[in-house]
Amino acid sequence: MNLLRKIVFPVVPIYYLVTSVRNKLYDLGLKTSRSFNFPVICVGNLSVGGTGKTPMIEYLIRLFREDYKVATLSRGYGRKTKGFLLANENADAESLGDEPFQFYNKFKGNIQVAVDANRINGIEQLRSLPEKPELILLDDAFQHRKVKAGLNILLTTYDNLYTHDFMLPSGNLREPKTGANRADIIVVTKCPMQLSNLEKKTVLRQINPKGNQQVFFSYIQYADEAKSLVKTIKIDALQHFTLVTGIANPTPLVEFLKNKGLRFEHLSFKDHHNFSVQDIEKLKVETIILATEKDFVRLKKYNVLRGKLYYLPIEIKIENAKVFDNLLRSFVKSY
Structure with missing residues (x-):
């Protein structure tokens, strides 16, 4: 922890309390979450940036684009536009944000790409299109609890597991570690390509997944x-x-x-x-x-x-990919 983060450490309990109370209000139903009668998959993390959300979204696009009409919905961080925006031939990084424009640039013609800070409005706008998507992938929406995704995929990096981190502003966590309990699947990203069983067991012991959670290991493959x-x-x-x-x-x-x-x-x-x-x-x-x-x-x-x-170019490679893929396909087919 660097000096500045040590200085602001007294702020951590306040941030912890605010985010904990917010989550508890959603857990108790005092703040409402909207669920949908079609498959919505959320990809997110507990920390700020750098866990591999973009490669994971692209993995899911490749997995489903042949069989379903797929749409991605992002906040559009850093864009110079407001509200709902559906990508078209006039789109660029300034109008969509970096990652959504990357999705559009790579998969245009195969999927729909949209941005909206209000994810509920974004979902409704997408579903009102003449060719409405059959599956929506929410990019970086784990903390956006107004939407209750049907499946939550939580990412955490091998060399900086959320279990080792601190809350903002001294650490990188956006919410308490207990937020991981909302995940259905936890993917440990950016692993070494040769990961021993002992190393995997160590990570699993640290994450300590709930009975309903499945953990997968993944690594980056460069072209x-x-x-x-x-x-x-x-x-x-x-x-x-x-x-x-x-x-x-x-x-x-x-x-x-x-x-x-x-x-x-x-x-x-x-x-x-x-x-x-x-x-x-x-x-x-x-x-x-x-x-x-x-x-x-x-x-x-x-x-x-x-x-x-x-x-x-990079792609994410998942160990036991067949199990992972079948798990996701079964979820989508359940609707």
Whole structure:
């Protein structure tokens, strides 16, 4: 815990009390949650950022898009628009937010992508469309308790389990650890690719899941090729380049590239960073820029970066994927 977080530690009990009371009011039914008669899956976490929600949403899209009309609904963090917005050919990162635009950019034509801070209104708007979705995926809505999703998937990273964390502002937890009790499935993300049974047992003991909860382990798989708007290039063929990250936790990507023996400079920005004119001026002199996909969708509009800007696709891989997939398919089929 750094010095600033130690200084603000006395605020933690206040934040804990406020969020605990709010959750208790929902638990007792004194504040109402809206449920729906069609499948709604919520993907979220207890901490702020960096647990892999975007790759998980994309995993679910791939799992269901062939058999169902799928829609994603996000808050649209950092967007410059208000209210409900359905993505179309005029959408960009500024109108939708980073992650929703990434969903649209990658899966347009196969799914519907919408943003609305009011998730109930967003769901109602989506269901009022001529081609209403049969399945809605809620992105980062675990604390949005006005909606009672049919299935809650909670993510926590292997190297920073929520069980080890503190409440804001001294830690990263948005609510008390007991909030994990609302989860139906807990996915431990960003695990080492070779995880021993002993290590898994240790994690399970720390999480101590309830009888109705299932825990899965997952890891990030990076692509062999980096992509630009016009071509692809083998990662191993990349010479000295500049890595640009504007995400909560770039460590796994940095370690992956280092382990490949690649030489690069790393420009690290805060999560959801809005690239300024000065940032672009600095980047345009670089020969090759490798960005995360989230940063790529914001940077690709700058013509001065065209031809030198690449991103490295990633996917989440889940251990016991068949069990995980069947569990989710059974939930959706139950409606």
